[in-house]
Amino acid sequence: MRGLADKASAGPVPARGSHQAVITALVVFAALALFVSACATGGTGARDEGPAHDESAAGAAVTPSSAPSPMSTGRPGQAEVVRIVKADPLVSSEVKRDLKPCAADDYPIDTSYGDLTGGSSDDVVVNVLTCADGVGVGSYVYREQNGAYENVFxxxxxxxxxxxxxxxxxxxxxxxxxxxxxSSPSGENVITYRWNEGRFTQEYFWHNDYGTVVGDETSPVPET
Known part of the structure; x- marks a missing residue:
């Protein structure tokens, strides 16, 4: 009986060994599968997900809908400014006649841009000068209205x-x-205008007479 009991107790041992072998084989197989999968993706799974989100955000940042419109800061160049002045019925015939290139295509004009009238586009300030001595013979302000420039001063x-x-x-x-x-004027008048209710109105007036400054706010506003 003891021998039978010993044999009976010894019987399951090979079975436990075979179960452990199977489990060990499955673990090794699973580890190999994960290793092969990691190699196929080129890195570890958790880290590879991060850059994918970054690339998506970068792509959204440069879409045309988020880029500024190229026309939002459009300004007329010298050739167009000259054309505007010459086509302006408010500019005198004398100024138009003398508005010619001083050299090649270089016209005697000074142009500046800025917000004077509160419009959607920059206003254009144009000074027409003489070629010989740079004396200003005409100053104008143009305001963009419905795709065209209107003389407002x-x-x-x-x-x-x-x-x-x-x-x-x-x-x-x-x-x-x-x-x-x-070359030697006796003095200078300096007048400040501000856009008010659709036109420029005078705000300040100074007369500089070689060191003597006189203030006045009642001088007339030039007609436009």
Missing amino acids: KAEEPPVYAQIDRGDLVVSKQVYGKGDPV
Whole structure:
């Protein structure tokens, strides 16, 4: 009986060994499968997912819908400004006649851009000068309206020069006394205009007479 019991107790041992062998084989097989899968994807799974999201975000950042419109900052160049001035019925015939290239295609104009009237596009300030000495013979402000430029200011009393200063239009006019040479004016009038209810109105007036500055706010506004 003892021998039978010993044989009976010894019988299952090979069975446990075979189960362990099967389990070990399955573990090794699973490990090999994971290794092969990792090699096929070129790296570890968790880390490979990260860059995929970054690339998607970068692609969205450069889509045409998020890019600024190329026409949002469009400004007329010198050739177009000259064409606008010559086609403007408010510009005097004398200024148009003298608006010719000083050399090659270089016209005697100074152009600046800025927000003076609160429109959707920059306003254009144009000063027409003489070729010989750069004296301003006409100053104009053009406002973009429905794809065209409208003259909203003009000053044609030479010497005159207009510029933009902190959102205001500042016009300088040199003053000559009797016998003053062109190179030596007696003084200068400086007038500041501000856009108000669809037109420029005068805000400030200064007269600079060689060190003496006189302020006045009642000077007339040039007709446009």
